Each structure stands twice: as C-alpha cells, then as structure tokens.
Amino acid sequence: MTQYVAGIDLGGTNISAIFMDAEGQTHGWVTWPTEAARGPAEVINRIISLTKFLMDKNSITAQQLRGIGLGVPGLVNSREGRSVFSPNLPGWRDIPVAGLVAAGTGVPVLIDNDVRMAAWGEKLLGAGRDREDVICLTLGTGIGAGIFIQDKLYTGRDESAGEIGHVTVEKDGPRCSCGNYGCLEMYASGRGIARRMRAAIAAGAASLVLDLAHGDAGSITAAMVCQAAARGDQAAEQVIKETAVYLGIALAGLANILNPQRIVLGGGVMGAGELLLAPVRRVVRERAMPLNREVEIVAAELGDLAGATGAAAIARKEFMLGEERATWTW
Ligand SMILES: [Zn+2]
Structure with missing residues (x-):
C-alpha cells in the first residue's frame, strides 16, 4: 500500500x-x-x-x-x-x-x-537542491527569505530570521507596515513596484502600463509593469531597473554577511525574469566583497x-x- x-x-x-x-x-x-x-x-x-x-x-x-x-x-x-x-x-x-x-x-x-x-521546496527539489548554503527569497506582495546554512534552515531564536524585506535600503524612504522607513519591501515587492510605477506616471511619464490598467493608475499591478517592460516600455523598464538596484543592495549585504553559494529568487515579481535578474547580478557584483560577489543568483524553479x-x-x-x-x- x-x-x-x-x-x-x-x-x-x-x-x-x-x-x-x-x-x-x-x-x-x-x-x-x-x-x-x-x-x-x-x-x-x-x-x-x-x-x-x-x-x-x-x-x-x-x-x-x-x-x-x-x-x-x-x-x-x-x-x-x-x-x-x-x-x-x-x-x-x-x-x-x-x-x-x-x-x-x-x-x-x-x-x-x-x-x-x-x-524548503526550492532547497530540496528546486533551484537550490545541489547547494548547501542557499538563501531563497520570495518576492511577492511582501518579501521574505529562508536562509540555509550547511543544509539547515536558520530561523533565529524567535523564528523571526530571514526578514530581508524589512532591511533599510533608503534612509528617508516611505514608512513601511513594520514601522521602519525605506524597507526593501517598499521598493522591490509587488506592491512596491506598483507604487513606484504610479509615482512615475503621476510625475508625467508616458507608459504602456496605464493602457494595461485601462487608464486607471490605481489598478496598476507589478505584473503589468513586468509585461510593459518586456514589450520595451521605457518607463516600466526604468522601474524594473530601479527595483534591481534596491534588491542588489540588499543581496550584496546578505552575501557579505553569509557568503552563500546561491541565492534563489522566486515569487510573482520574478515574472520580470532576466529583465530583473541581469541587473541584480550586476549590482551584487559591483557592491559585494570579492569572493562574496561570486554568489550565483538564479530564478526559482517551482513557481x-x-x-x-x-x-x-x-x-x-x-x-x-x-x-x-x-x-x-x-
Ligand atoms: Zn518594513
């Protein structure tokens, strides 16, 4: 049986x-x-x-x-x-x-x-399966991470480790739901990407995203930004590039602290694919220490x-x- x-x-x-x-x-x-x-x-x-x-x-x-x-x-x-x-x-x-x-x-x-x-899914059966020191991020509505050190999950004393979404990447940035200002989540989560796209349009940028949202800036989503960027929309591309810079800053910090072999990026925001991944790799190479900058940065496999x-x-x-x-x- x-x-x-x-x-x-x-x-x-x-x-x-x-x-x-x-x-x-x-x-x-x-x-x-x-x-x-x-x-x-x-x-x-x-x-x-x-x-x-x-x-x-x-x-x-x-x-x-x-x-x-x-x-x-x-x-x-x-x-x-x-x-x-x-x-x-x-x-x-x-x-x-x-x-x-x-x-x-x-x-x-x-x-x-x-x-x-x-x-755990990515570590055991997905993009992290053949590495011991792996950080798996989920970039969705919010941002979180699972940190594996020598194949074991690091949770911290109160099971609150891995909150990379609440690392500060902009000292005067907008207030986050956690009470801090300028958290990574305010920039690189689905909500953060949509918010910055709306701000760009409010500041006068012409973008295909507004058509995708049927003219209603309030209903813009990160998926629409990814879609427009993939079609060559400059304003959307700019938002994705900026996302990569914030994400790269946070990942370079993580790489410096933990020296992981691989960082796996998953979640809805990864719909942007290489448009996001390529500049993230570049920023990490520019900002992390030698050796630490060699970390492999790959897309998740399990969706x-x-x-x-x-x-x-x-x-x-x-x-x-x-x-x-x-x-x-x-
Ligand atoms: Zn926060």
Whole structure:
C-alpha cells in the first residue's frame, strides 16, 4: 500500500495542496480560494475539507496518509504548532492550527511559515537542491527569505530570521507596515513596484502600463509593469531597473554577511525574469566583497507549487523517513 504525505500552502487568497509519496514524487495539485474574510475557524475547515477532497479524488485512504505539512503566512511558532499572527488573514492571532487540522483529519500535522516552506521546496527539489548554503527569497506582495546554512534552515531564536524585506535600503524612504522607513519591501515587492510605477506616471511619464490598467493608475499591478517592460516600455523598464538596484543592495549585504553559494529568487515579481535578474547580478557584483560577489543568483524553479511542495517535503522527512527537521535550534 503506497504511503503519502500532504503539503498544504495557506495563502491570503488561495489554499494549495499536493501529495507526495515516499520517493518524493508529487501528485494531484489542487487549489481553492481561502475565503479568509470568513475568519480562522472557517479557513481551518476549508483546509480539512480540501485534504479530504484531495484524498477522495486520488483514492487515498486515511491509512495511507502519514501526515500533513502546512505553510502558514505571518509569524509562526512551529515548535508549538501555533500561528502567532498573520497580517493577511483577518482574525489570525494565536491559533493552534496544527492541533486543529490534526483533529479534523486524524493525521499528525507540522506547520511553518509559508516563505520558509517555499524555501524548503526550492532547497530540496528546486533551484537550490545541489547547494548547501542557499538563501531563497520570495518576492511577492511582501518579501521574505529562508536562509540555509550547511543544509539547515536558520530561523533565529524567535523564528523571526530571514526578514530581508524589512532591511533599510533608503534612509528617508516611505514608512513601511513594520514601522521602519525605506524597507526593501517598499521598493522591490509587488506592491512596491506598483507604487513606484504610479509615482512615475503621476510625475508625467508616458507608459504602456496605464493602457494595461485601462487608464486607471490605481489598478496598476507589478505584473503589468513586468509585461510593459518586456514589450520595451521605457518607463516600466526604468522601474524594473530601479527595483534591481534596491534588491542588489540588499543581496550584496546578505552575501557579505553569509557568503552563500546561491541565492534563489522566486515569487510573482520574478515574472520580470532576466529583465530583473541581469541587473541584480550586476549590482551584487559591483557592491559585494570579492569572493562574496561570486554568489550565483538564479530564478526559482517551482513557481506557485513551491510552498505546497516544500511543506510536503518536510512532512515526508518527518513523518515518513523519521528524520529530525533540519533546523538550527536553540
Ligand atoms: Zn518594513
């Protein structure tokens, strides 16, 4: 009887789930809307229903499911299986998610922060798989990172390490939701890119982006900026280049501190592809110390599947192979 684990990625918009077998092969990806506005109890019910739906669909019985790995956005206490606080999920404060999902599905559950789960996906099965010292960034609505040192995830004492989105890159920059000013997230996240594009248009720049947004500057997204830049729109290209400079400054700092072999960049902003990657590499080469500037900077490989895949891979290690989680602990 084939055994499986499930990997689930809980996001502010969607919940995605996937199965993984003992060999590490993935099966049957499904995604549902989160309906986060209905509150934590309803979202947890949806996670449980999605798991059961996926089991039925793939003819997997309760005896075949060994465990679940679950990625949760925001601050997570993985040792206690608790979601401490999640800004994108209304009402999520101090929710014992792991216990609730375990009770609803009848199988053991481990949780971690969604960015770290995506980082695990890339580290074990994606663009970071053949390197020991790897930093995996997710450039989405916000910016986060998973830092691997000698194959182990560095979480810090309070599981709050990897907040590269809140490193200052502009001393007089706009105020960030974290309370600081000029955070990387204000420039290189999806929101930051859209904000700077709107500012350029307000300052008089002509851009195809405004057409893509049907003339409504308020509805400009980072995806539109990437699309216009790919078509040669100069104002959009300028915004992407500037994004690369801010990102490069932060990555050069990271490279100097940690001397990683590889930095993997994923998330929606990477829709810009080489348009963003090439100048980021250049800025890091210009700004980091010799040796540290040799770091490989590559695009992530797993796309939207990274979070669920990483969660499944960690669940497989813990519940199927009986391995201890490879995390630096205190
Ligand atoms: Zn911040």
